[in-house]
Amino acid sequence: ATAAPAHRPGALKDVHLGLALPGRGRARLALLSGHYIYYHYGCDGVDDRGWGCGYRTLQTLCSWPEGRPAGVPELAAVQAALEDMDDKPPGLRGSRGSIGCVEASLCLDHFGGPQGRPCHVPRGAALQGELERLYSHLAGSEALLGPGTEAYVLVLDPHCWGDPKNPSELQAAGWVGWREVSSAFDSNSFYNLNSLSS
Template sequence: MGAAAPLRDVHRGLVPPSGGPARVALLSGHYLYYHYGCDGLDDRGWGCGYRTLQTLCSWPEGRPTRVPTLDAVQAALEDMGDKPPGFCGSRSWIGCVEASLCLDHFEGPVGRLCHVPRGAGLQGVLEKLYSHFAGGGGPVMVGGDADARSKALLGVCLEPGGQAYVLILDPHYWGTPKSPNELQAGGWVGWREVSTAFDSHSFYNLCLTSRNPQKQPPTLD
């Protein structure tokens, strides 16, 4: 599969899942959708964290200016001493902690880490996510241990009765999408009910992105 220009803001046009009154907050700004093989590199099975990081780096302008290649990410982590010699060129996964380091290294948006203990799912951080998106925040990277499939959150929908949904962008797509509609129809971006979208046996780390003209080191909540 050859390289193709990534699509922009692929969630646009999706209707919030709640038919009744609900609080809905979406990311502000623009992003590009990076996924398996989008640059011609076959990274199926190991590259989802890198692709989610690339999506984070494309925000808030929705441009590829500061989006590093997978090789550049690995080289940076090796140079920083976060990974051992020989990491560059490997098929080793990365998660939210590495993503936060790379956001700072490549002068992307500020990345703030949040840890969700095993068994809690995302129920305990829904208000934090709502405040993040309502306050102008960008995409949120999510990754865990039992559930190691990296993904990005683009918004939340909270119903008065307690039911909650998150808008998920999945980087595991393989192919060349022609339009956002194709991705939406295939479920690669869409609203998911929180209790079924996340594994209660897994812990999760989140990396929340925000605009900041002054570089700041990532912090851990």
């Protein structure tokens, strides 16, 4: 399948660069190689506030590992693909229907993006135990594993609205940053993650 570029000129790349590392003391750091474009609400002129975060995360993943818009699907193309794959019933196209990690994984394969391997974590409290496994398969996200139980994940929040000028602006506003696993995730909620490989 082909995808039309879904970004504006001036899209920000590699927005984690320059971000101070969290934690204290020695830690093990896993970083992605390659480049990505940061996609967020409205970055292409479409007002998708309240429903587009899954699409924007998918677009960021599709831009990796080369940091180019080639192969990054527009929102309408994602909706059409999910209907065509019979993952969603007719009516998703042109709607404000959201998508999640499972749909993103299907679309990564459909649009020829990096290969995603879904991982279901039934309770946030179990996420800490998944970090070692995620660390060994890490590619599309970053994680910092510190001494003891201190563990962090890099979050690129797609909920940003507006026209950020540079990565420092995103970092200062908290749209891009390290989050401690023990406090950033609800211990009673479930999470679906995607582990990527190029």
